[in-house]
Amino acid sequence: MHDRRHQVRRRRRQHVDLDQQISNQRDQKGDLARQRRVAAFDGVGEALLGRFFCLVVVAVVGGGDAAVEEADYLTRYADKVYLVHRREELRASKILQERAFANPKIEFIWNTVVERAAGDDQGLLHHLELRDVNTQVRRDLHATGLFIFVGFNPNTGVIADHVDHDEFGYLRTDWSMQTSVPGLFAAGDVRVQITRQVTTAVGDATTAAIAAEKFLKARADAAKEVGAA
Numbered sequence: 001m002h003d004r005r006h007q008v009r010r011r012r013r014q015h016v017d018l019d020q021q022i023s024n025q026r027d028q029k030g031d032l033a034r035q036r037r038v039a040a041f042d043g044v045g046e047a048l049l050g051r052f053f054c055l056v057v058v059a060v061v062g063g064g065d066a067a068v069e070e071a072d073y074l075t076r077y078a079d080k081v082y083l084v085h086r087r088e089e090l091r092a093s094k095i096l097q098e099r100a101f102a103n104p105k106i107e108f109i110w111n112t113v114v115e116r117a118a119g120d121d122q123g124l125l126h127h128l129e130l131r132d133v134n135t136q137v138r139r140d141l142h143a144t145g146l147f148i149f150v151g152f153n154p155n156t157g158v159i160a161d162h163v164d165h166d167e168f169g170y171l172r173t174d175w176s177m178q179t180s181v182p183g184l185f186a187a188g189d190v191r192v193q194i195t196r197q198v199t200t201a202v203g204d205a206t207t208a209a210i211a212a213e214k215f216l217k218a219r220a221d222a223a224k225e226v227g228a229a
């Protein structure tokens with residue numbers, strides 16, 4: 001009992017501290033609506049993010065690892081997380097699925113797509129317009145946060161006509177990260193590869209930088225030889 005009272009007092013104190021922080025920041029930087037956006041994007045901190053998503057509802061779209069992991073993560077801050085998926089089963093790995101299914105804060109909305117995100121008069125998200133892909137029935141879902149994880153498109157369109165790539169637009173490279181165009185190197189997520197992680201991107205970039213330097217040096221040496229002949 002004593003512990004419980006202590007916890008309640010501590011929580012109240014934390015709330016007061018957070019409200020004070022928010023109020024201070026509102027005075028300094030503008031209105032609360034702006035504060036919310038700033039908090040979401042400049043990493044004001046988990047405490048503030050938690051305060052904004054506290055007692056509100058967010059939605060995650062997708063059914064793969066990223067979507068399911070994110071939904072689980074967001075339950076730290078949100079009271080309720082809807083996971084909206086266009087199929088009736090997830091693609092995510094089994095362990096992530098099990099964790100998500102066991103999480104009481106996550107509710108799955110199957111066979112459904114988000115057709116529109118509607119905002120309030122402050123420009124903040126208010127609700128989503130959903131469509132059941134089987135019945136075509138539409139309905140609104142109240143949510144104040146939307147997190148979309150439905151796959152990636154590499155931004156390679158500008159060179160797609162000139163550089164060898166796969167059907168999705170990911171660039172093919174050799175072991176030195178050189179593309180089909182001599183002297184053009186690619187590194188990281190934009191490449192055809194099985195893993196797209198920070199570590200692989202950094203490794204690729206290291207290889208590409210060293211290979212590019214060797215490429216330039218070889219060209220300079222060749223030009224010197226031609227000049228000397």
Ligand SMILES: Cc1cc2nc3c(=O)[nH]c(=O)nc-3n(C[C@H](O)[C@H](O)[C@H](O)COP(=O)(O)OP(=O)(O)OC[C@H]3O[C@@H](n4cnc5c(N)ncnc54)[C@H](O)[C@@H]3O)c2cc1C
Nearest residue numbers: 066070155158187188189190195196197198199200201202
């Ligand atoms: C939600 C999410 C969670 C992730 N979590 C993890 C994790 O926990 N651990 C992990 O290792 N990896 C994680 N990743 C993957 C990791 O972020 C990427 O693998 C890594 O950032 C790839 O680095 P990159 O430099 O290839 O691409 P990016 O980091 O995407 O950088 C590409 C840069 O190029 C810029 N750009 C794009 N087009 C143009 C253009 N035409 N002109 C100029 N600039 C352009 C972009 O703005 C961007 O700054 C996560 C990714 C996502 C989306």
